[in-house]
Amino acid sequence: MAESGSAAELSLTSSALPPPRTRIFKIIVIGDSGVGKTCLTFRFCAGRFPEKTEATIGVDFRERLVDIDGEKIKIQLWDTAGQERFRKSMVQHYYRNVHAVVFVYDVTNGASFRSLPVWIEECKQHALGTEVPRILVGNKCDLQDSVQVGTDVAQQFADAQSMPLFETSAKSPNSLGDGSCRDSDHVEAIFMTVAHKLKSQKPLVLSQPPDGCLRRVEKFVITTCWTYRRSTSQDG
Numbered sequence: 001m002a003e004s005g006s007a008a009e010l011s012l013t014s015s016a017l018p019p020p021r022t023r024i025f026k027i028i029v030i031g032d033s034g035v036g037k038t039c040l041t042f043r044f045c046a047g048r049f050p051e052k053t054e055a056t057i058g059v060d061f062r063e064r065l066v067d068i069d070g071e072k073i074k075i076q077l078w079d080t081a082g083q084e085r086f087r088k089s090m091v092q093h094y095y096r097n098v099h100a101v102v103f104v105y106d107v108t109n110g111a112s113f114r115s116l117p118v119w120i121e122e123c124k125q126h127a128l129g130t131e132v133p134r135i136l137v138g139n140k141c142d143l144q145d146s147v148q149v150g151t152d153v154a155q156q157f158a159d160a161q162s163m164p165l166f167e168t169s170a171k172s173p174n175s176l177g178d179g180s181c182r183d184s185d186h187v188e189a190i191f192m193t194v195a196h197k198l199k200s201q202k203p204l205v206l207s208q209p210p211d212g213c214l215r216r217v218e219k220f221v222i223t224t225c226w227t228y229r230r231s232t233s234q235d236g
Contacts, residue, residue, distance in 0.1 A: 023038065024074045025198045026097055028231065031104035032112040036139040039170035040104065041077040043187045053206070063110045068199050075195055095126035099201060100133040100194045105154075107138040107167065108146040113154070120161065133197040134163045137190060142169035166190050 029037045038060055045062045060079040065072055080094050101123055105112040116136075123129070136158045138149060149169060158165035168186045 004188045022072050022074050024063075024076060025099040025195070025201070026076045026078060027100045027102060027194055027198075028078045028080065028094060028098050029104060030080065030123070032106070032109075032115050035104045035106040035109065035112050036077045036170050037104050040102075040139060040168075040187060040190075041079050043170045044077065044191045066195055068192075068195055071199070073195060073199065075191065077191070095123070095128065098126075098128055098132065099198050100135075100196065101128055102135050102137055102190070103163070104137045104139055105149065106140050107149045107154075107232065108140050108143050110148040113138075113149045113157075116157065132163050133194055134161070135190060135194055136161070136163045136165045138165070138167040140169055140171070141167045142171055164193070166193075 017184055030038045031037055031043055041060065041062050045064045061076065062079070065074050067073075078094060080091075103116055103119055105116055123132075132162055136154070138151075138154050141147075151165075154167070155165050166186070166189075168190065182188075
């Protein structure tokens with residue numbers, strides 16, 4: 001009878017314990033305006049290319065719950081405006097408590113690739129150096145006839161910066177990191193690669209939307225979207 005009572009006590013105690021808290025990791029997505037940052041984050045969270053794209057003014061904030069080795073981890077994707085005049089008021093908040101950085105350039109726009117050192121330097125100024133997981137993404141590889149940044153050049157840059165390189169297309173349903181655009185899950189692989197790198201790190205605890213952001217819940221599976229933006233005609 002004593003053993004039965006102890007088992008009942010243990011069961012009662014276990015059932016009274018709160019469920020484990022989901023760990024949250026913040027990933028910022030950086031690059032010039034128009035390189036497709038918003039489309040990449042939308043594709044990862046919603047599983048599709050957005051029907052309409054607009055220039056990001058302030059910060060786009062999306063999150064998705066993913067399974068890493070049996071643990072549910074919440075990935076927050078922060079997509080900032082690429083245009084300086086829209087970023088000044090948000091920069092300090094944007095770079096706070098960052099766990100990883102995804103640098104994005106447009107393979108059809110050489111200027112966006114040449115701007116990468118500026119973005120990398122800005123990260124360093126906010127204590128986000130090589131100790132923070134970083135990934136380089138060349139977007140819009142579906143536009144193969146318009147490519148201005150070759151894979152070899154991009155790979156040399158990525159190696160010099162100690163970053164893995166992915167070439168993909170947020171728009172194409174078939175994209176792969178060798179420029180051939182075959183793997184339909186490659187956008188997924190980019191962010192899941194970062195998520196695996198983050199699993200051993202200390203998470204960010206955030207239970208409310210960031211200050212100054214408007215909350216908008218979209219009909220995505222396991223996806224919530226908090227957005228701060230005004231409409232224009234360009235993609236961020």
